[in-house]
Amino acid sequence: xxxxxxxxxxxxxxxxxxxxxxxxxxxxxxxxxxxxxxxxxxxxxxxxxxxxxxxxxxxxxxxxxxxxxxxxxxxxxxxxxxxxxxxxxxxxxxxxxxxxxxxxxxxxxxxxxxxxxxxxxxxxxxxxxxxxxxxxxxxxxxxxxxxxxxxxxxxxxxxxxxxxxxxxxxxxxxxxxxxxxxxxxxxxxxxxxxxxxxxxxxxxxxxxxxxxxxxxxxxxxxxxxxxxxxxxxxxxxxxxxxxxxxxxxxxxxxxxxxxxxxxxxxxxxxxxxxxx
Numbered sequence: 026x027x028x029x030x031x032x033x034x035x036x037x038x039x040x041x042x043x044x045x046x047x048x049x050x051x052x053x054x055x056x057x058x059x060x061x062x063x064x065x066x067x068x069x070x071x072x073x074x075x076x077x078x079x080x081x082x083x084x085x086x087x088x089x090x091x092x093x094x095x096x097x098x099x100x101x102x103x104x105x106x107x108x109x110x111x112x113x114x115x116x117x118x119x120x121x122x123x124x125x126x127x128x129x130x131x132x133x134x135x136x137x138x139x140x141x142x143x144x145x146x147x148x149x150x151x152x153x154x155x156x157x158x159x160x161x162x163x164x165x166x167x168x169x170x171x172x173x174x175x176x177x178x179x180x181x182x183x184x185x186x187x188x189x190x191x192x193x194x195x196x197x198x199x200x201x202x203x204x205x206x207x208x209x210x211x212x213x214x215x216x217x218x219x220x221x222x223x224x225x226x227x228x229x230x231x232x233x234x235x236x237x238x239x240x241x242x243x244x245x246x247x248x249x250x251x252x253x254x255x256x257x258x259x260x261x262x263x264x265x266x267x268x269x270x271x272x273x274x275x276x277x278x279x280x281x282x283x284x285x286x287x288x289x290x291x292x293x294x295x296x297x298x299x300x301x
Contacts, residue, residue, distance in 0.1 A: 032158060033069045034062045035118035037109060037136075038089050038097065040082045041128040049081055051088040054124025056194035058187040059092055061155060062122050063195075071116045072097045075108035078207055090205030091197030098210045106136065110143045111212045119182040120163070125150060125189075141184040149179055151188040244293035 036059045041052030062070045074086060074097055086097055098116075100108040113121055121144075126134035141148035149165055153174065157164040158181075167175045168188040273281055289295035 032065070032067070032120065033071060033116060033118040034065065034120045034122055035071045035073055035113050035116050036062050037121065037123035038072050038074045038086070039124070039127050039129075040076070040085045049085040051085050051194075051197070052124055052128050053194070054126070054187050054189060054191075056089065056092070057189075057191040058122040058124055058185075059089060059094070060192055060194040061152070061187065063093060064192075065155065065158070070094060071118055073100060073109065073112045073116070074098070074207075075100045075105045075112070077101055078209075083207070086207055087202040087205065088197040090207075091199065091202030092195055093198075093201060094205065096206040096208050099207050100210055100212060106139055106143065108212070109136070109140050112210070113140075113144065115212055121146070121182075121184040122152075123184070123186055125186045137184055137186040144182070144184070146182050146184050147179055148184040148186065149177060150186040151190075152185045153188055153191050155185075243296070 036055070038055050038059065039052045041050045041055070042048070043050050059070075059072065062068060072089060072094055076082065076099070078086070078099055089097060098112065100112050121137075121140070123137050123140075125137065126132050127136070137148060137150070149167060151168040153166045153168045155163060156166055156176070162178055162180055163183065163185075165177045165179060165185065167177050168190045169175055271284065273284060276284075286295065
């Protein structure tokens with residue numbers, strides 16, 4: 026792959042979460058983004074992470090180091106978007122690689138788009154691979170629905186959000202993970218933030234998020250599937266099984282409504298609190 030020597034690739038790394046054990050780990054899509062960056066010949070890879078280093082996330086960050094990078098630049102700023110923007114600008118990167126969404130927290134998938142807007146760069150989502158890098162442009166392969174692919178050419182600098190269909194990240198080696206460095210980076214430009222931005226950010230972070238288990242979704246009634254008109258007619262004309270049914274004749278409206286509610290509760294369509 027032909028590549029200009031001045032190409033600098035900033036890779037945004039976040040803390041992931043194992044879907045079964047809920048333990049902190051390297052985020053799958055961010056690891057794929059780092060894998061794509063490491064496959065670029067003669068590229069200067071600059072891993073960035075915004076947050077604080079503690080015993081909860083150190084092992085996850087070191088798993089990125091175990092992929093073959095020597096250090097991760099740690100930006101200790103409470104505002105993720107502001108820290109990423111200033112980190113990318115000071116690193117003088119012309120390509121930003123990141124996952125499409127985080128595995129923990131809000132995980133809205135808006136960070137790549139908001140960062141591209143702040144930087145004033147174009148953004149390409151669904152990145153599968155970087156086929157070629159020329160002077161001031163990149164030829165990319167983008168994932169489309171139903172397994173299709175599309176080749177794009179984008180002007181640099183640009184933000185590239187990696188698709189889950191990208192190449193799987195290499196395994197993390199224990200030795201390099203322990204020898205690598207997580208270096209705190211102090212950004213001078215962050216101190217020059219206006220008072221309005223600081224007030225806005227503090228208002229956002231003062232909001233307390235509440236997490237609770239998702240409610241069980243209502244169970245749908247059984248639907249008879251038929252392949253032909255004859256089968257559909259037979260299913261519609263067939264008599265219902267009398268073993269579990271009940272015929273109501275000459276009853277009041279209240280009694281009929283109670284029987285209907287009872288049936289809906291048995292079929293898990295209606296909850297005990299009366300909500301669908």
